[in-house]
Amino acid sequence: MAFAGLNDADVAAALAACTAADSFNHKAFFAKVGLAGKSNDDVKKAFYVIDQDKSGFIEEDELKLFLQNFSASARALTDAETKAFLADGDKDGDGMIGVDEFAAMIKG
Numbered sequence: 001m002a003f004a005g006l007n008d009a010d011v012a013a014a015l016a017a018c019t020a021a022d023s024f025n026h027k028a029f030f031a032k033v034g035l036a037g038k039s040n041d042d043v044k045k046a047f048y049v050i051d052q053d054k055s056g057f058i059e060e061d062e063l064k065l066f067l068q069n070f071s072a073s074a075r076a077l078t079d080a081e082t083k084a085f086l087a088d089g090d091k092d093g094d095g096m097i098g099v100d101e102f103a104a105m106i107k108g
């Protein structure tokens with residue numbers, strides 16, 4: 001089930017493009033899944049889904065399971081993918097991604 005106004009077919013296509021280990025690229029995924037073109041409100045909604053423990057930040061363990069927010073049967077990200085994703089989003093270097101950092105990564 002898609003969330004934040006995403007289209008099921010777009011989600012399926014985005015997931016299908018990164019089934020192989022180390023083939024995930026967050027920028028390509030955000031574009032394919034349609035998040036890049038969503039309103040700031042929808043981007044925030046997506047953030048709060050991915051922030052599973054509702055801490056207000058997306059931590060490394062939540063990033064690792066990022067794809068499973070889109071499909072429960074999706075794979076976990078590899079350590080290399082998780083680190084690249086975190087390094088790109090974490091502009092203030094606190095080791096987590098805040099909602100503003102998340103929006104900047106998607107819209108940027």
Ligand SMILES: [Ca+2]
Pocket residue numbers: 051052053054055056057058059062
């Ligand atoms: Ca969190």
